[in-house]
Amino acid sequence: MTTYQIIDAGESRSFPAGDAFRAAASGSGDIVVYLGEGATAAYRSDASKTAVLVELGTECLGVATDEGRGEEGSNALGFARFRVGDGEPSNLIELVRQPASDPVALEAAKTLFEEAGFEVSVCADFSGRILDRLIRPYYNEALAKLDEGLASASDMDLTVKLGLGYPEGPIELLERTGLHHHHDVTQALFEVYGTKHYAPARRAKVAKQRLEQGS
């Protein structure tokens, strides 16, 4: 089994307190895992390790490691356990590589997470990685079409469940996990990519504004 050491840098969305992944860590190891919202700031390069893993939010790994000429890469890799808002963390680890990432580090990181029982998808270092980049426009469109009366919320949810086999419709999923969280993620992606499909839908803005005013 791969041994790993955890360095806490704030609250972790991937591995909250009490998570089994934390319990299996040791005081030292071949791999260092920075956890928490401050992980990119806390990151320190360490060439003596097989891999140094940095938990990411919507930011890029390059914020921690720096970038240069599209040739950046080392034993440092980013990761996030996919999770929508207040929903439970999923079984997916999105593992972030840079153009010149060390293949040995990448393989070691994959092995570490797979040994811990996770599915691993590797992706390049872009904000939102794979899933948030794909689903946020879909959620924004669903909210906008609800406003436009395309179908009722129930029918919209039922349609994707029956027609596409999705376990949950977009509206019920956003209600369950917190619409204001969707606002925060899609707003961050909108600021990076600038395309209108990431702009928070009206209902997401309302949810965020209500939270801010303490409602």
Next chain:
Amino acid sequence: MTTIKTVGVCGAGTMGAGIAIVAARAGHRVVLYDTKAETLERASKQTAGFFGKSVERGKLTQKQVDGFLGAYTRTTDINDLAACDLVIEAVFENLAVKRELFGKLNAICPKHTIFASNTSTLSITEIAGGCGREDRVVGMHFCLPAQLMKLVEMSPGLNTSDEIFQTAWAFCEALGQRPVKTKDSPGFVLNYFLVPFNNDVIRMVEAGVAEPADIDRAIKAGLGYKMGPCELLDLIGLDTQVLLCEAFYDVTHDARCAAPPLLKRMVAAGHLGRKSGRGFFQYDKDAMFGG
């Protein structure tokens, strides 16, 4: 309680044949029409095969199937649709083709006959326009494979009467399907979400963000979807995705709906998905590589 007894289905492709099975299975007299005898012949074999399996699995008795098939006719003569109470068209996804068909049917069918369109992208109001009975035209979008999928997106056009929509809705429920009401809007709900989503996936592959297998794994493990988008695109057919993009972009002018360059290159290279043995994945006797 539906007042619809005899159902016509225009177009004996995969979708039309499936809809005809659904109608027959619900006890309706069915007339399946296509201009090509060989298409009807293929549908006939598929239908017999489907019902045969239903008997093998104990879902239907041979006596029931014999009853269904006894009330099921196939024809290349459009005039044979004259006795239908409701006609569902599942012909080529082209506005002019569908409008011409409804115009012909208007001259053939009695005044009470309802026309339904299985379009997945076109406007019901536009399809109905000029057919002579715009108030009796509804959208009934079945999902593939129709004989297995319960969902039907039902849409009234701007001129559809409430009474006719309710009659068609009751008919749909009597078929054992689950209708959902949507506005007459491009792609209704399913394709409105799915076509641009799938294009985003293709652009993600093209941009080198992640490999198809990684994207599919993420979607399934992270969101619990049964099938990854690349696998789904290979099943739909990449050439079909191009057609969907063209239909959608033409109506919406939304950049997400435009066919991504990689999609066009793959189609040009003959990488059409499962049907050609290669798409985002390679297929050999239905075994998947790259997953």
